[in-house]
Amino acid sequence: GLTEMTIPFVGTRRGNSGSESLFGCIFYNDVSTGARSVQQYYGTSYNKYSHFYIPTNLTKVVVTDETVIGYGTFYGCEDLTSVEINEGVSSIGNRAFYGCKNISSSTLANLPSSVKSIGSYAFSGCQGDVREIAIPEGVEVIGSYAFQNCYNVTNITISSTVTNIGERAFQSCYKVTSLAIPDTVQYIGAGAFGGCYGLTEMTIPFVGTRRGNS
Secondary structure, three states: OOOEEEEOOOOOOOOOOHHHHOHHHHOOOOOOOOEEEEEEEOOOOOOOEEEEEEEOOOOEEEEOOOOOEOOOOOOOOOOOOEEEOOOOOOEEOOOOOOOOOOOOHHHHOOOOOOOOEEOOOOOOOOOOOOOEEEEOOOOOEEOOOOOOOOOOOOEEEEOOOOOEEOOOOOOOOOOOOEEEOOOOOOEEOOOOOOOOOOOOEEEOOOOOOEOOOO
């Protein structure tokens, strides 16, 4: 069966949004042997989702010419272990990889430097063989809950371009032992590192959520 695929963009068109930006679009909702029913959300409303049957043997996707990874693009694709994202992608949307529980470090440690923002819940629940999260130079905003429950992560690198870390962004990354937050950061959301009880060393630019808070 299909194990790897290389595609120029995700969904039906480059830079799409809504239901047509979802990875499952190219497989649609035909029931087939060797495929898993995946419910992919493309918005915050309870009814903004589509069902697709995605091949269970498909573990690697290479994206070569996309501009954005939208809301819920790979939502619930739990059989994927690797997604390579091309330089030129400017943002990774909310819940883009939510629940991709088998994704590996090869994805989270090699995000393109063109990315400026990582959305809320973008990689939440990526519980597989993810040992390293590397926020590349260029990223300015890390959304709320972005890397929540990435239980197996042992190393987090935050680049000097980051200015905003959302609330509970790294909640329950409890295997991380040391962490350095660069001086460029202006805001650290409440509970950003809640449940990171493995930390033994941490460097912070200020105390509280903002510099000079009262």
